[in-house]
Amino acid sequence: MNVSDSVVRNLHQLLVQIAEIKSQIERGPRQIKAAQLQVDTAKDALQKCKDTIKQKKMETDRKQLQLREREAKIHDWEGKMNSATNNREFQAIKEQIAADTQANNVLSDEILETLEEIDSFQALSKEYEEKLKLTEAEKVKTDNNVAARIATLQQELIRVEGNLAKVEEQLTPEFKVDYKRLVSSRGADAMAQLEDVSCGGCNTGLTPRILDKLRMGNPFVCPSCSRLLYRPECPF
Numbered sequence: 001m002n003v004s005d006s007v008v009r010n011l012h013q014l015l016v017q018i019a020e021i022k023s024q025i026e027r028g029p030r031q032i033k034a035a036q037l038q039v040d041t042a043k044d045a046l047q048k049c050k051d052t053i054k055q056k057k058m059e060t061d062r063k064q065l066q067l068r069e070r071e072a073k074i075h076d077w078e079g080k081m082n083s084a085t086n087n088r089e090f091q092a093i094k095e096q097i098a099a100d101t102q103a104n105n106v107l108s109d110e111i112l113e114t115l116e117e118i119d120s121f122q123a124l125s126k127e128y129e130e131k132l133k134l135t136e137a138e139k140v141k142t143d144n145n146v147a148a149r150i151a152t153l154q155q156e157l158i159r160v161e162g163n164l165a166k167v168e169e170q171l172t173p174e175f176k177v178d179y180k181r182l183v184s185s186r187g188a189d190a191m192a193q194l195e196d197v198s199c200g201g202c203n204t205g206l207t208p209r210i211l212d213k214l215r216m217g218n219p220f221v222c223p224s225c226s227r228l229l230y231r232p233e234c235p236f
């Protein structure tokens with residue numbers, strides 16, 4: 001392969017950098033979506049709480065009406081008790097009054113209980129309103145942060161893509177064909193660094209013949225994973 005491995009190394013580093021920037025850009029919409037989900041969840045909780053309060057208030061109104069109707073009935077019975085013509089009739093009315101009074105006592109307790117429930121749901125509703133305000137503020141913050149970060153990343157992407165284009169310009173036409181084919185199907189994963197005596201991409205040990213070629217600075221295609229191999233940067 002008529003290309004120096006430092007060129008391949010450079011190409012790979014730039015491709016990895018580009019892939020990282022792109023993946024960071026892609027994270028943006030996901031973060032916005034997650035923040036929106038928090039807002040929607042808070043809205044739902046508040047709405048459910050408000051619906052419960054409404055339903056419990058209606059229930060109380062209905063029971064209070066029932067209570068008043070039965071009170072009127074008791075009042076009627078009391079009037080009739082005085083005009084009872086015999087003891088049996090008197091006793092029957094008395095029993096009826098006792099039964100209705102008992103039923104109203106139960107109903108009063110139920111109304112009180114529901115009113116207490118409404119109180120606690122109203123307190124909960126206030127909490128949910130606060131939570132909603134917080135999530136909405138958080139969403140605005142996320143929107144702004146993501147927009148700012150994506151703008152910076154896009155500048156960075158343009159810069160690194162420019163650098164890559166400069167390196168690609170200098171490739172020989174025949175290497176360029178192989179390189180483009182590899183990169184179009186595998187992206188940054190088309191290349192790997194030699195790790196000791198193995199392919200850094202698939203960890204397969206390489207034959208001495210391949211290692212010799214690589215050590216002489218010639219990039220070589222890994223026979224196992226087909227990644228284009230190059231030597232790591234010399235630290236000296």
Ligand SMILES: [Zn+2]
Pocket residue numbers: 199200201202203204222223224225226227
């Ligand atoms: Zn490999």
